[in-house]
Every structure is written in structure tokens, then in C-alpha cells.
Amino acid sequence: MQFPAVATASALFQAVPLMAAAAARRPPRGAMAWIVTWCTLNFLETAAMFALALRNVHNLWVPYLFEPLEGATILWAFSCWQEGEVARLTMRLAIVPFVGVLVIVSRFLETTTFFSRAVGPLTSLVGLYAAASTLIAKSRVSTGDLLRQEWLWVGAGFAFYFAVHAMVGPLSALLVGDLPLFNLAYNLAAVLDVAAFLAIAWGVWCRKAA
Amino acid sequence: MPESSLSIWSLFLAACLSVTIVLGAFVAALVISQRRRIAMEREHSQRLLAAQEEERSRVARELHDDALQRLAVLRHEMEQIALLAGPEAVHRIQGVSGELEDLGTVLRTAAHHLHPSVVEKAGLVRALGALAEEFGRTAGLAVTLDLPQGDVKLAPAVGIAAYRIAQESLRNVVRHAGVKEAALGLRVADGSLTLTVSDAGKGFAPAAGRAGDGLGLIAMRQRAVTAGGHVSVGPRPGGGTLVSVTLPCGAAA
Numbered sequence: 001m002q003f004p005a006v007a008t009a010s011a012l013f014q015a016v017p018l019m020a021a022a023a024a025r026r027p028p029r030g031a032m033a034w035i036v037t038w039c040t041l042n043f044l045e046t047a048a049m050f051a052l053a054l055r056n057v058h059n060l061w062v063p064y065l066f067e068p069l070e071g072a073t074i075l076w077a078f079s080c081w082q083e084g085e086v087a088r089l090t091m092r093l094a095i096v097p098f099v100g101v102l103v104i105v106s107r108f109l110e111t112t113t114f115f116s117r118a119v120g121p122l123t124s125l126v127g128l129y130a131a132a133s134t135l136i137a138k139s140r141v142s143t144g145d146l147l148r149q150e151w152l153w154v155g156a157g158f159a160f161y162f163a164v165h166a167m168v169g170p171l172s173a174l175l176v177g178d179l180p181l182f183n184l185a186y187n188l189a190a191v192l193d194v195a196a197f198l199a200i201a202w203g204v205w206c207r208k209a210a
Numbered sequence: 211m212p213e214s215s216l217s218i219w220s221l222f223l224a225a226c227l228s229v230t231i232v233l234g235a236f237v238a239a240l241v242i243s244q245r246r247r248i249a250m251e252r253e254h255s256q257r258l259l260a261a262q263e264e265e266r267s268r269v270a271r272e273l274h275d276d277a278l279q280r281l282a283v284l285r286h287e288m289e290q291i292a293l294l295a296g297p298e299a300v301h302r303i304q305g306v307s308g309e310l311e312d313l314g315t316v317l318r319t320a321a322h323h324l325h326p327s328v329v330e331k332a333g334l335v336r337a338l339g340a341l342a343e344e345f346g347r348t349a350g351l352a353v354t355l356d357l358p359q360g361d362v363k364l365a366p367a368v369g370i371a372a373y374r375i376a377q378e379s380l381r382n383v384v385r386h387a388g389v390k391e392a393a394l395g396l397r398v399a400d401g402s403l404t405l406t407v408s409d410a411g412k413g414f415a416p417a418a419g420r421a422g423d424g425l426g427l428i429a430m431r432q433r434a435v436t437a438g439g440h441v442s443v444g445p446r447p448g449g450g451t452l453v454s455v456t457l458p459c460g461a462a463a
Contacts, residue, residue: 085239085243085246086236086239086240086243087239088239089235089238089239089242089243090232090235090236090238090239091235093235093238093239093242094231094232094234094235097231097234097235098231101227101231105223105227109220109223117216117217117220117221117224118220118221118223118224118227119224121220121221121224121225122224122227122228125224125225125228126228126231126232129228129232166221166224167221170217170218170220170221171217173216173217173220174217
């Protein structure tokens with residue numbers, strides 16, 4: 001099976017934040033440790049999907065396995081960056097109902113043989129909330145050079161990534177009968193993913209300079 | 211349902227669910243955070259009151275063990291000097307000795323007010339009896355007592371809190387009620403004590419009183435809340451003011 005070059009590039013770029021973490025030669029702590037965990041899970045998910053696709057095996061069930069883990073990880077990661085107790089608790093308390101709702105929706109509303117219509121957007125919208133609220137909250141109290149702040153790059157990268165992915169699942173389902181448009185949408189999402197992972201990787205790398 | 215409609219409805223459902231999850235978690239976080247803050251404030255008040263009592267106790271001990279002993283020695287010395295002095299000097303020495311005795315009484319009373327050791331030594335019931343006697347003696351307030359027979363088992367901090375609240379309430383009767391009679395009651399049931407102080411005086415408007423609460427009332431409320439209870443100050447049926455405090459007895463020491 002042949003993959004579009006941009007899709008392959010997007011998948012490979014998911015490893016860039018992991019390489020940045022390794023190159024920083026300092027074990028990530030706090031929020032960054034969870035960000036790296038999310039990147040690892042995401043890379044494993046993509047690798048599993050590629051591996052199955054190469055064998056011409058159906059792979060649309062893989063995200064249903066990883067989404068709850070990734071969603072919980074990202075909520076916990078961004079909770080570590082919150083300044084206020086209420087904001088931190090909100091993200092941590094949201095984990096249990098979020099995972100519960102994902103399981104219920106996956107079981108009763110989704111079919112694992114088709115593109116995710118609700119689970120993907122739900123995870124992305126919750127992740128978008130976590131990333132955007134972190135950007136807003138941290139920028140209000142930050143006094144240093146914003147461009148050197150790890151949370152800015154990581155938050156912006158994730159906000160971008162989740163904003164794209166909130167739409168990509170339902171859009172895929174809509175365009176499944178129109179292959180050229182379908183491919184265009186996926187290629188565009190892949191390009192935007194590359195930008196998002198570069199921003200995340202720069203955020204991970206920023207720690208070295210800090 | 212066509213695929214396009216299904217996708218749009220799924221996206222709408224995902225948006226609704228994500229908003230519900232975040233809002234639900236936010237409300238829960240607000241409640242938890244507020245409870246934590248209240249618990250922290252209560253703990254802070256407890257520590258503050260404990261430190262205040264400890265400091266008062268230390269000053270009271272200093273007064274009792276040092277200043278009062280020195281006064282006793284001074285009086286003894288004056289009496290010895292009087293034996294050697296002439297009649298005019300004896301008269302003046304007796305005057306000074308009398309002043310020293312008065313000073314001793316003042317210091318002893320101050321030490322007692324600083325730290326009511328009688329609560330720890332004799333128990334709350336007897337301490338309240340002594341308090342009523344003291345108000346009768348010093349302020350001319352006739353306090354009718356309705357206390358349990360024998361002592362009640364209380365955590366030391368609760369006993370002190372109840373005693374201080376009774377003390378402040380009787381002081382308020384003397385200052386504001388314009389009467390010379392008050393009633394002091396204590397009931398213990400189901401692991402909690404209820405202390406009441408009432409008078410038939412000018413009365414108390416709760417709303418106005420709350421807006422302009424003096425330090426005494428604020429301290430009473432703080433002591434009650436810190437001990438895990440509550441205090442109400444309001445009009446007494448039939449006229450006057452009724453202070454009612456309910457505190458958990460706690461583990462007796």
C-alpha cells in the first residue's frame with residue numbers, strides 16, 4: 001500500500017517532540033513529562049495504524065483504544081500548568097467523566113469499522129479547551145519573554161492540533177464518497193499537524209535554554 | 211439518516227458533551243476549592259486562637275508566679291521595716307502596704323482574665339459559676355444559673371471557647387442591656403453542648419448588629435465556628451437578647 005508523502009511526513013514529525021525531549025538531556029518534569037507521555041502515545045497510535053494499513057488490515061479501531069488514554073494524559077498535563085486551584089481541579093476532575101463518556105459513546109454511538117464521528121471531536125474539543133485555557137491563564141501572569149516560554153509553544157501547538165482534529169473525523173465521514181476531496185482534506189490536516197508538532201517540539205526543546 | 215446529517219449531529223453531540231464535561235468539572239472544582247478554603251481558614255483560626263490562649267496563659271503565669279510573688283515579698287519587707295520605724299513612718303508604710311495589696315488584687319484578677327485556668331482545673335460548670343459570681347461582685351449583675359449537676363466532659367479547647375463566649379455575652383449585658391439581671395444556662399445532650407445567655411434588656415436587632423458587629427461579637431462567632439459549632443445572637447422572646455451557642459463536646463482530655 002502506498003501512503004501520500006505528506007501523510008508519511010506528518011507521521012514522522014510526530015516523533016520530533018520525542019527527539020527534542022531526548023536531545024534536551026534532562027528528564028522532563030511536571031507538565032512536560034505528561035506532554036512527552038502524550039507524544040509517545042500519539043506516536044504509538046500512528047505507528048500502529050501505519051503498520052496495520054501496510055498489511056491491508058482494517059485500522060480504524062485503533063484510535064478508540066488510544067483516545068481515552070491520550071485525552072486523560074493531556075488534561076493532566078495542562079492541569080499541571082494551571083495557576084489557580086479551581087482551574088487545576090477542573091481539568092483533573094474532568095478526566096473521569098471524560099473517559100466514561102468516551103467509553104459510552106464508543107460503545108453505543110460509534111462503529112469501530114468507520115471514521116470516528118463523535119469520539120475524535122470530543123477528545124479534540126476537550127483538548128482544545130485545556131490548551132486554550134492554559135494559553136490564556138499563563139499569558140495573564142507570565143512576566144518573562146513569551147517566546148521563550150515552553151507552555152506557549154506547547155499550548156499553541158496543541159490548540160492548533162486539536163482544532164484541526166475536531167473537524168477531521170466528521171469531515172472524513174462526510175467526504176468518504178468523494179476520494180479527491182477526502183485526500184485533500186487529509187493532506188491539509190497532515191500539513192497542519194506538521195506545524196503543530198514543530199511548535200510542540202520547540203516548546204519541549206525550550207526547556208533546555210530555560 | 212444520511213451520512214452528512216449524521217456527521218453534523220455527531221459533531222454537535224461531541225460539542226455538547228465536551229461543554230457538559232468541562233462545566234460539570236468546573237462546578238465540582240469550585241465546590242471542592244471552596245470547602246478546602248473554609249477548612250484552611252478554620253484551621254488557621256484554630257491555630258491563631260490556640261496561640262492567643264497560649265500567650266495569655268504565659269503572661270498570666272508570669273504575673274502569678276513572678277509579679278505577685280515579688281509583691282508578697284515587698285509587703286513582707288514593708289511590715290519588717292514598720293517594726294523598726296517611728297509612728298509617722300509606720301502610718302505611711304501601712305499606706306504603701308495597702309496599695310501593694312490592692313495592686314496584688316488587680317494583678318490576680320488580670321491574670322485570671324488572661325487565662326481562665328479554672329476551666330481546666332475545676333471544669334466548665336464550676337468555672338461558669340465562678341464567672342457569674344465575679345460579674346455579681348464586680349458589675350452588680352445578678353446572674354441566674356441553670357447548669358448541669360456535676361461537671362461535663364469536654365475537649366479543653368471547647369471548654370475555653372464556651373467560657374470565653376459566656377464571658378463576652380455577660381460583658382455585653384453589662385455594657386448594652388441596661389439591666390442588672392441575666393440568665394446563664396448550659397445543656398449537654400447527644401455529644402454537643404448548648405450555652406445560653408439571656409437578658410430582658412434593650413434587645414438586639416440581628417440585622418443591624420450583624421452589619422456593625424463589634425470585635426466581641428466577631429470573636430464569639432469565630433470561637434464558635436473554630437470549635438466546630440455556631441452561635442446565634444438575637445431577640446429573646448418576651449424582650450431582651452438571647453445568645454445561644456452550640457458546640458460539639460469533642461474528645462475530653
